[in-house]
Amino acid sequence: MEYRDDIDNITTRWKIGYVIICVAIWGVFIFFSQQSRGLVAAGSFASIALTARVRWNLRNFSWFWWFLALATVLHIVAVGVFSGKIDVHPTIALAPLGIADYFALLYLLAALERKMRSRE
Numbered sequence: 700m701e702y703r704d705d706i707d708n709i710t711t712r713w714k715i716g717y718v719i720i721c722v723a724i725w726g727v728f729i730f731f732s733q734q735s736r737g738l739v740a741a742g743s744f745a746s747i748a749l750t751a752r753v754r755w756n757l758r759n760f761s762w763f764w765w766f767l768a769l770a771t772v773l774h775i776v777a778v779g780v781f782s783g784k785i786d787v788h789p790t791i792a793l794a795p796l797g798i799a800d801y802f803a804l805l806y807l808l809a810a811l812e813r814k815m816r817s818r819e
Contacts, residue, residue: 709752721745735785736778742797743774750804757808762815766808 721741728737747770757763785793 713752717745717748720748735783736781738785738790738793739781740774740778742793742800743778746797746801746804747771747774749801750808753805754808754812757812760815762811763808766811770804770807 721744724744725734725737725741728734728740747767750770751767754763
């Protein structure tokens with residue numbers, strides 16, 4: 700089995716920082732009385748950050764950074780467009796949406812990687 704430093708060595712420091720940033724993003728939105736948007740924003744950050752971390756071995760390619768920038772812009776637009784209240788209790792029931800978002804980003808990045816590597 701190939702040893703992949705980018706996945707196998709996720710440090711405790713990174714994990715703690717990841718959770719703190721997600722909670723901080725949510726907290727900023729709560730401060731401005733937009734808890735539902737905060738949940739969407741924190742979930743968006745979580746999906747993008749995990750995708751970047753899992754595929755960190757692609758960091759030397761410019762198209763990787765363009766993909767992350769485009770994903771970030773699209774998620775910012777999604778947070779801006781979202782204006783409803785999340786009325787799902789318990790809120791953890793929304794976790795499958797976040798997981799689907801994460802897997803969609805991974806799939807799109809893998810498809811882009813295949814396309815870009817076929818050009819080489």
